[in-house]
Amino acid sequence: xxxxxxxxxxxxxxxxxxxxxxxxxxxxxxxxxxxxxxxxxxxxxxxxxxxxxxxxxxxxxxxxxxxxxxx
Amino acid sequence: xxxxxxxxxxxxxxxxxxxxxxxxxxxxxxxxxxxxxxxxxxxxxxxxxxxxxxxxxxxxxxxxxxxxxxxxxxxxxxxxxxxxxxxxxxxxxxxxxxxxxxxxxxxxxxxxxxxxxxxxxxxxxxxxxxxxxxxxxxxxxxxxxxxxxxxxxxxxxxxxxxxxxxxxxxxxxxxxxxxxxxxxxxxxxx
Ligand code: SF4
Ligand code: SF4
Ligand code: SF4
Numbered sequence: 001x002x003x004x005x006x007x008x009x010x011x012x013x014x015x016x017x018x019x020x021x022x023x024x025x026x027x028x029x030x031x032x033x034x035x036x037x038x039x040x041x042x043x044x045x046x047x048x049x050x051x052x053x054x055x056x057x058x059x060x061x062x063x064x065x066x067x068x069x070x071x
Numbered sequence: 072x073x074x075x076x077x078x079x080x081x082x083x084x085x086x087x088x089x090x091x092x093x094x095x096x097x098x099x100x101x102x103x104x105x106x107x108x109x110x111x112x113x114x115x116x117x118x119x120x121x122x123x124x125x126x127x128x129x130x131x132x133x134x135x136x137x138x139x140x141x142x143x144x145x146x147x148x149x150x151x152x153x154x155x156x157x158x159x160x161x162x163x164x165x166x167x168x169x170x171x172x173x174x175x176x177x178x179x180x181x182x183x184x185x186x187x188x189x190x191x192x193x194x195x196x197x198x199x200x201x202x203x204x205x206x207x208x209x210x211x212x213x214x215x216x217x218x219x220x221x222x223x224x225x226x227x228x229x230x231x232x233x234x235x236x237x238x239x240x241x242x243x244x245x246x247x248x249x250x251x252x253x254x255x256x257x258x259x260x261x
Contacts, residue, residue, distance in 0.1 A: 012150040015249045016239035017123030021133065024073070032259065033112075033119035033252030054236040056144040 003062045005045025009036045010057035019049035019058060076124075082134045084127035089223065092216045095200045096186075096209065099216035106244070113248035117255040122245050128226060132235045145233040145240055155246045162243040165190055169214035177207035184209075187217040188224065 007028060009019075013035040019028045020036070027042040028049050036049075040063070050058035088105075091098035105128075109121035122129065148154050169187075176182055184201065185193040196216075201209040226238035239245050 012152075014150060014155070014240050014245060015119050015122065015252070016129070016236055016245055017119065018129075018133075018234075018236040018239065020123060030119055030123050032117055032256045033249060034256060052234060052236075054145070054234055054238075055150040055240045056147075056234070057150065 003064055005047075005060050006040055006043045006063050007038045007045065007047070007049050008059050008061045009038060010059070011035075012055060013057050014055050016054050018052055018054045022048045022052040024048060078124050079130060081125060081127040082131035085131045085223070088127075089220070092212075092219075094197055096196055096198075096212045096216060097200045097204065099212040099219065100208075102215055102219045105219075109244050109248050110251070113251040113255075117252055119245070119248050119252060122239065122248065126244075128223065128242075129236050129239055132226065132230055132238065135230065136235055140230055140235070141232050142235075143233050145229075145237040149233075149237065149240045155241050156250075158241050159243045159246045159250075166218060169218065170211075173207050173211045173214060176210040182206040182210055184213065186213055186220060189221050 007019075009028075015030045015033055015035055017030050017036075020026075020030060024046065025042060025044065027039045027044070028036055029039070031037045036058075045060055047060050050060055088098070088101060091101070105126075109119075109126070112118055112121045172180070172183075182201070183193075184196060184198050186196045187193055196213065222238075222242065226242070229238045230236070
């Protein structure tokens with residue numbers, strides 16, 4: 001399967017939601033006030049969230065399948 | 072262009088709050104809304120919707136965006152648990168001391184008509200309206216305005232160096248509400 005770029009949120013996410021507000025397609029949300037989660041199939045890997053992440057914990061990684069990414 | 076929502080304009084609240092408090096310190100009490108609302112969202116709703124959507128402060132930082140800022144990625148220590156919770160503990164201690172002095176004024180200590188910035192600098196402030204209320208009500212207003220102003224100044228200073236919402240990384244309110252959500256959903260973490 002072709003590799004695709006996807007956003008991946010690190011453990012030290014502060015759940016501020018700055019990324020939500022920058023994602024053009026609503027592919028990232030904050031899960032129950034604890035941390036951000038990426039809707040991996042939806043994410044286009046554009047990197048807008050990573051560029052604006054307040055804590056700098058989002059990386060854009062290449063994935064082979066669209067299962068949930070664990071970091 | 073992303074659709075604008077009503078809460079995108081909440082930065083007006085920040086401007087209004089600090090302007091009103093500049094002329095009449097009693098308006099500082101309105102800041103209690105910004106203190107209680109996020110806690111209610113976290114305690115009752117188990118979410119950070121306040122941070123995610125309705126916080127006036129972060130709407131202001133988003134509005135300013137990367138202007139007049141080096142826009143660097145924040146250093147890793149800022150997001151570390153020890154720094155975030157350490158700063159929260161420090162902030163709450165200073166808040167507690169402010170409340171303690173308010174109590175002393177309630178029991179007869181003299182009113183201090185100053186706003187303390189960054190826990191150090193005492194700024195002389197307008198006394199308009201102060202004589203119309205009991206002294207402790209005015210004392211709390213001076214104290215609370217100091218807390219709000221301190222966090223605004225820190226937030227603005229942080230955004231000059233780092234990304235627009237880097238303050239949110241160690242904002243005591245944000246740390247506290249995330250902590251509450253984590254406790255509330257402790258059996259639910261992915
Ligand atoms: S990489 Fe782009 S599409 Fe994916 S979550 Fe981030 S902003 Fe949204
Ligand atoms: S911007 Fe970064 S720190 Fe804030 S919620 Fe998104 S991933 Fe987490
Ligand atoms: S972390 Fe603080 S400043 Fe940032 S959105 Fe939450 S309450 Fe507002």
